[in-house]
Amino acid sequence: MAKAGLNYKAMALIELEDVSKLYGFGDATTLALDEVSLKIEKGEFIAVMGPSGCGKSTLMNIIGLLDRPTHGVYKLEDKPVSKLRPNKTAHLRRDTIGFVFQSLNLLPKMTVLDNVALPLTYKGMTLTKRLQLASNMLERVGMQSREYFFPSQLSGGQVQSAAIARALVNQPKLLIADEPTGNLDSAGSRLVMELMSEIHKLGNTIIFVTHNPELTRYATRVVYMHDGAIIQDEKTRLGQVAPTARRVMYTMPGLTEDDDLAGVSALMKALPSKNSPRTSRQKKGRKAPRLKNKKVSRSKT
C-alpha cells in the first residue's frame, strides 16, 4: 500500500503535547481539552469520534489555528505555533490548512466560484488566475456545472463539495473537516466521503469529526475522545469499519443523526472507561449535566 511508503519518509505533520484548553474564569471554568497529546503523520486520514461536548471541535479548532491552547505545545511541521501573532496564524491558515465546517460554509451572497476562490483572494492572486484555479478545483470535485450558482441553489452535498474545493484550492497540507456530513442524508454523506477519500489517495492529510461509525471505513486511523481526553487511538484498514466502532454499529438502525449519537453513547460504554482518578473529581459531576443539555438541544433541532 502506498500509505506505508508515505509513512516511511514522513515527519510528524502535527504534534500536540499536553495541550489543554480552559474556558471561563474562576468557578465557571470548564476544561474542554485535558492534556491531549497527538501526533499526526503526513498522509493520514483520521476520524475523530466522541459524544457531543467531548472536545472534538475544540481540538479541531486548535489544530486549525482558529483557537489557541491554554497550556501545552502545538508544533506544526516541527515549528511551535501556539503562541504566534494573529497575523501569522492567519497566514498559516491560508497557506497550510483547509477547513470544512458542518454548515454555513459558503458565503451566501457570492457565487460558488467566488467562494472557492476566496482563500486565493487573500493571497493577493490576480482575478483571472484565481478564478482559473477555483474552476479547476471545482472540476475536480465534480461541481464545474455549478460554478455560477449561489449556495442557496445547491443541495447539502453540493455545498459541502464546494466547501471541500475551497479548502483544497490553496493546496493545503492539512484538511480539517468538522462534521462535514452532519447535515447530510446518506447519499450526500457518501458523496462527500468518497470525495475526501479520493483526495486522501492523492496524498493529502485529512482529519475529520463524525458521529457515524459507518464512516470510519474511509479512515486510516480513528481517535475516540471523551471528556476532553483521547481515550482510544487505533489504526484501521481502509474500507473497513474500525473494530471498536463495529462493536456497536449493528445494534443501531443508524438512519438519523440522533441514532448516530445514540450509537456513539453505546460505543462509549463498549470502550474501556477513562482510567484516571478524574472520575472521582467534582469536575465530572459538573460536566455530565452540561453534556445532557447539549444532547437535548440537538435532538430538538
Place this chain on the structure above:
Amino acid sequence: MKSLTRGHIKIAVTNLRSNRLRSLLTMLGVIIGVTSVISVVSIGQGIKHQIGDQINRLGKNVIIIRPLQLGAGQTGSALPLLSGFSVTSGLNDQDYKAVSSTTGVKMAVPLSLVAGATKGDNTSQTSVVVGTSDNFPSLVNQSLAEGVFFSSDENSLNVAVLGQNAANALFNENVPLGRSFTFRGQQFVVRGIFNQFTYTPLSNDINYNDAIFIPYDMAQGLTNNNSPIYEILAQSDSVHSVDQTSSQINQNLIKLHNGQPDFSVLKGYQDLSSANKILKLITRLISGVAAIAMLVGGVGIMNVMLVSVTERMQEIGIRKAVGATDRQILNQFMTEAAVLSLAGGLAGVILSLIINLVLRILTNLQPTINWQIIALSSAISIAVGIIFGSVPAIKASRKDPINALRNE
C-alpha cells in the same frame, strides 16, 4: 492587493444593492449634506456670474447714483420700491440735470418710478412703470427685439417700450406692437419690445423684464414733476476717468443736497463686491448646516455598519478561517463604509444637478456647478465613510475567528 480591494468594492456594492432601503436611509444624511452644499454654492456662483455679466454688459465706466435708503435695505423684488415711503426723499430732476452736466460724464439716464395701474386689453394691474430717456438702451447696452426705442425728439409723446415679461402680462402676446394701454388716464402706444435682460435676483435692480418704459418728460408730466428718481445711470468718457468722474458727481450732488450725503455713488464693480459679501455669508451658513448633516449621516453609517458587522459574524469567521488577516477584514469593512458614503455623495451630486435644472427652468437663477465642488464633496463623503466606518471595521477585525464562527 489591488485585486483584493476590487473584490471588497464588489462585495460592498452587492451588499448595498441587496439591502436597498436600509442603504438609502443610511445615506440620507450624506445625501442631504452634499445636495445642500452643492446647490447653495452653485447658486452663489451663478449669481456672481450673472452680476459680473451684467457689469460687463453695462461697461466698467458706468456710475450708478442711488438714494441712500434704497441702497441700504432693499434686495430683490421691485415691489417695495412702489410703496414709495423711502423713495421720495431721494433724487430728483435737479440731481439728474446736475449729473448730466458734470464734466467727464458722457451721458446720463434717469430712471424714475411712476406709481399707478396699467390697463391693457381688459386686465388692470400694477406694473413697474419707469420713466427714462432715449439713451437708456445704449447705456445699459441692451437691444430691442421688436420696434425701436423712443428718440430724443419723442420725449413727450405717449409711447412705451416694454420688457418681455411686461408685454406678456399686459397683452398676453409676445409682440404687442402698436397696441395700446391706459396709464394714469392717458393712452400709451407700444412701439418696442426689449430683448431679455440678464437679471440678477439678489441685486438691488428692478427686473427690467417686468418694466414698462415711458419717456422721462412724459413721466414728469404725469406726476407734476414729482416722480422720484430711484436711480441715475451715468457713463464717464473713458474707463480710466471713472473714479475722478464719480467723485466729481459726488461733490456736485452734496452741494445740491445742502451738504447731506443722502445718496450713494457706486461704480459698477462695487455692486459685485457687496453681493459677494452676502453670498459668502449664506454659503458659510449653509456649509455649517451641511456639516451637521454630514455628521449625522456619518453616525448613521456607523450605526448601520455596526449592525452589519454583528449580522455578518459568520461571514467574518469564515473569511478568517480561510486566511484573512485582521487588516484585510478591516479594509473590507472600511471599503464598505466608504462605498456606502460615496454612493450617498454621488446621489447628492445627481440630486443637486436635478435641482440645478429645475431652478434654471423655473427661475431666473443660473446656478453653475463646477467639477471642483463635485470632487470636493465626493472626497468629503469618502472621508466621512472612512472616519465613521473605522469603529465598526475595527470591531470586525479584532473578532476572534472562533467566536465569530460560533456567532457570539
